[in-house]
Amino acid sequence: MQAFKNRLSQYAVMDDQIWALIDEFTTKTVTYRAGEDIVRVGEVAETLFIVNKGWAVRHRTLEDGRRQIVNFMLPGDIFDLQALACLEADHTVTSVTDVSILVIDTREFVQLLRTSGDISSSFWWAAVQEESILREQIVRLGRRSAKERIGHLLLELQRRMNGAMGTNHSQLPLPLTRVDLADALGLTPVHVSRTMSAMRHAGLIEETRGVILIDDRERLARLCHFNTDYLHLRRLDLSKFPMANDTSHAGAATNEKTNGKRAPTYRT
Amino acid sequence: MQAFKNRLSQYAVMDDQIWALIDEFTTKTVTYRAGEDIVRVGEVAETLFIVNKGWAVRHRTLEDGRRQIVNFMLPGDIFDLQALACLEADHTVTSVTDVSILVIDTREFVQLLRTSGDISSSFWWAAVQEESILREQIVRLGRRSAKERIGHLLLELQRRMNGAMGTNHSQLPLPLTRVDLADALGLTPVHVSRTMSAMRHAGLIEETRGVILIDDRERLARLCHFNTDYLHLRRLDLSKFPMANDTSHAGAATNEKTNGKRAPTYRT
């Protein structure tokens, strides 16, 4: 639960009253052992999940066995918001470690969203962040080298873990095998192993018993063009949020970065 | 406008009253010439857009010039729903062809969502579809060969264009250069050219003056493991949609696909 609260706190100032509301409906906890399916392809989701402890992955497997991990779900992450649309899942969610998960009834959740603009805005924010992470994964897979992919993913996971835990450690417990990393990064485990070994020799990372240590974060970030913007870590400005309160606050921040070509032609 | 209506109609039964509501607020149309930026990295979005005519791409460019197209926006597509959170864009949206776009004020839009459960559910559906397309792009980039990537993308675009236009053509006007395709598929233009040439020779596709013809859709789909599920083309069942109406309809479809291991341990 703490992870989830840390997460939401990143996005908005939440007061005790709101925490009370949230506590009220997050009563059911389910635990899975490492490697179990939490959501299966083709299932119609009727609940939302919040990762409480442990790691899970969203992934898809092609007919011939090739597997792609779409993204990682860390403590504090909420999924599937799409369950709100009662759709069949087009992918599977599987635990990587032993995992404990809060299960939330969809209808209850929608009710909660309606009671508080702050809560709904936080969830919107979380959903946006999730999409952002997907887009970053696309860039990583499409346009980065093996070394960059690995470094970039490690930095992302470190950043997200610190966010979830409210810490700022330079080490990252990484409960993933080379196969997992390979399936996330569009590489083979062999090549992941080789590349990480090269990165260790280059002094970019250290690794001991499943814990990654990134001594010089700056250097690694520079090497693999890591930029944290997509994680949307800044605090949410609720006054700008249209769901938050109905008082129509006129034109918010008008930031005009009008450099370069741009010539919209108004027609009506 | 028609494209957008086609799009929404795929998701839910919309009556004239709803169309009237929608027409009311979609008054402003903006046009861009091919290659102009519609949304820039770092800008704070305050409006939503619906592509009316033409193609646009969402993309990111790394410092050293490598570019990755994240996804394509076709007629009827709505973006950026994330503008509802008033965030800075972490990517750029650029027109590929001359494009006409409907601009919607965020606050007005939120009002509309509140007036009709059918509308809001349709938009949820659209947002879910968009995320699904991103996930599919991840699988495509991570685990597919060049030939599969190209075939798969062509099939997706064909499917989406037909959906937007309400048609079922086997030809697809493709206003993309080899560079565009390469940037979308994580390849080089040279290799895209070579691979498409091979596909033409293999009789998988034909191409004349920017129009792709897929004679044997089945064969191509088999070759590149194309499965349309992720496009969520089926009609939305509104009775299951929690936003649609508040009458708490008990437990919807309980589909129990309990095959294989799965052992959740209930704790509370």
Next chain:
DNA sequence: CGGAGGATTGAGAATCTTCAATAAACGTGG
């Protein structure tokens, strides 16, 4: 007709993969 942007082709090189063998780490039961 000439120019410009886009597509194609060739040759050599880099990155990443495959297959196979070995080594290290981990968990379990004695």
Next chain:
DNA sequence: CCACGTTTATTGAAGATTCTCAATCCTCCG
């Protein structure tokens, strides 16, 4: 706490895919 089996990681060598660079060829358009 150690021995043993199992899983995971590493390493080598050869091969496939994809990339780079550079030249050539279209096609469209004024």
